[in-house]
Amino acid sequence: MEDTETPAHTSAGRSPWFWAGNYFASSAIIVALKLTDAITSTVAMILFVGAMGLLIPLVRAGERQNCASPVMVRYNRRILAASFGYVLGLGIAIALWNNYELSGPVVFAIALLPTLPTFAMIWAMGRYLVEEQDEYLRYRMVRAAIMSLGGVLAIGIFWGFLEMFELVPHIWAWWVLPVWAVGLGLAQLWMKVRGE
Template sequence: MTSSAPASTIRPGAWAGGMFASLGIIAGLKFSGAIEPPAIYLLLIIPLVLSVQFYRSMQRSADNCGASSPAIKRYNRGIALASLAYVLGMGIAVAIWERTELTDGLVFLISLLPAIPTFAMIWVMGRYLTDEQDEYLRHRSIMASLAGLGLVLALGTFYGFLEMFGLVPHVWAWWILPIWAIGMGLFQYWQSWRSDR
């Protein structure tokens, strides 16, 4: 497959691979000290764009194998908008926090910038489960959500013990949502891949 292939022919795994690779490169650059905010937040646009392409590709794949519905399309739109608001909120909140002396009340308010889109994501997910009329599609979504939750519980527990014994640095709790979403997305991809075979 050439790099000039139209987006419709690129499989979801390629988009997911690009998304995770770009996140890994950004994390490596950040932890090595090669980049600092706001460059980090500008570079996060790359995996965000790749994630949109991943979801579009997943939607095309779902349409092709009959695993789509109007509820899924509303869900994908809602998640895409909430994810964009989350990344923008995070970037704005961190930029304000690092450049301005704020009172505790103002810090609380800027913490809401990335938190409110997170609440919106949770609401979109819950709404999808109540709107979806197809029991099979609802079951697939529930299983993907449980897989993401399982990943969070397993990694969180293991990492927590490593942190307790001083082997790894502390990780902020806001990482729970991205890890859960990654687990859910990987399981959704695996389900789609299995149904295509």
């Protein structure tokens, strides 16, 4: 029998690109449904948490394909757990804020729901840098993080001036985390494509 396995799809499972495509397609559909008011914010958040389930096989497929070290596997698990906590905390906080009359310490407490997982993400990255023994891999992570931070700063400054001159609407500062995370992924992909 002829061997029909390809790098994109092996007997070990589907490619990370398959799972990434499904995740982004699902997210785009959810955003489109929300923007057209076909679904409520609560339903959108529930669907988005469900779509985040696609990140689990995405990460596992990436680990299989790249033969991830135990340090990277722990980092991925920590980031996944913190990401789920962030989205869940954000969804709960928004739902409580939109549906109940809240004030004082309760509002402060619900603001912490999505904030605390971001601290876990920062800790996970710091822990990775401490645990990773390979200097090149540490360098790549630091470089990707700095590239992503530069992107967030550039976008934030540009948007801030556009907002100041009333050319664009105000956006909440918590968007920094998703933009930074996307930038981190794009920076890592860019370095991989360039063979760095």
